[in-house]
């Protein structure tokens with residue numbers, strides 16, 4: 001599910017051809033843009049303003065920035081990109097595709113925004129993130145990012161010692177349960193129609209994890225609207241303050257089909273295929289962050305964006321030199 005943050009100040013879209021367009025202005029996209037802007041590349045970030053962690057109060061597990069609100073990290077990131085001449089444009093990319101190359105044979109791409117504007121770029125970095133696909137249990141989505149959590153490293157400490165329920169979505173939930181058991185002694189595993197083999201049941205029993213096989217019908221709130229538990233299909237209510245859900249993750253690929261990137265099945269969802277530094281099999285297009293690495297947290301996403309930005313800069317330097325050689329003519 002995507003939550004839109006408050007709209008921030010948008011730059012004008014650049015005229016002519018820019019060195020790079022970055023699609024997505026989360027940690028990955030902004031760090032890629034920062035590296036490019038600091039390399040004196042003209043770079044435009046186009047961002048629709050719904051980063052994955054928008055519902056969270058703070059980013060955790062990120063050295064030196066632990067406890068900082070996600071919106072504050074992104075605000076600083078946009079400011080830093082702009083400080084070096086990069087632009088950050090609020091907008092939704094609805095189409096992106098290769099265009100005719102330059103006279104010297106350098107690559108070109110056109111990127112179209114939902115409001116009808118277009119931009120041409122020499123290279124593209126896709127950093128559109130992913131969406132978490134929550135099970136369709138009434139009342140669950142309302143608590144996402146607060147009392148319904150997915151990541152023991154992001155909000156595990158904050159829910160330590162609480163009565164936690166793992167709402168299983170598949171095999172990934174088994175390992176998930178052991179990670180949350182590290183955080184609380186009071187853990188219940190709701191199989192919710194998924195398989196749980198005998199070995200795992202024995203291992204759960206050894207760690208004091210209660211298993212309930214009756215499906216979950218809905219999430220129950222207390223009178224203040226806080227999560228109070230789940231109602232099972234047989235009507236029984238099991239009190240819980242927190243639910244952990246290993247929600248399948250789907251890369252945000254909508255509008256990017258024209259780039260021809262390969263989407264692949266990964267153990268925890270679907271994402272764009274990529275090689276070293278986020279290079280793809282489509283010349284001129286890189287990917288970074290959750291759109292290709294579903295389990296990357298903020299630090300890893302930012303690092304991937306920086307690596308991709310540096311690789312793009314290197315490829316542009318080679319293309320610039322090829323063009324200069326071409327212009328110089330035979331020696």
Ligand SMILES: Cc1cc2nc3c(=O)[nH]c(=O)nc-3n(C[C@H](O)[C@H](O)[C@H](O)COP(=O)(O)OP(=O)(O)OC[C@H]3O[C@@H](n4cnc5c(N)ncnc54)[C@H](O)[C@@H]3O)c2cc1C
Nearest residue numbers: 024026027028048049050052053060093129289290297298
């Ligand atoms: C509830 C929750 C809490 C989390 N807490 C933590 C935490 O405490 N610590 C931690 O390290 N990680 C945390 N994470 C993980 C974190 O959200 C990701 O690691 C991080 O957001 C990945 O960055 P990204 O740049 O790849 O994608 P995102 O941050 O999702 O950014 C992608 C951006 O691309 C934009 N976009 C998408 N499609 C388009 C398009 N077509 N056109 C234009 N723009 C587009 C989106 O609007 C968004 O702004 C949490 C995740 C969730 C769900």
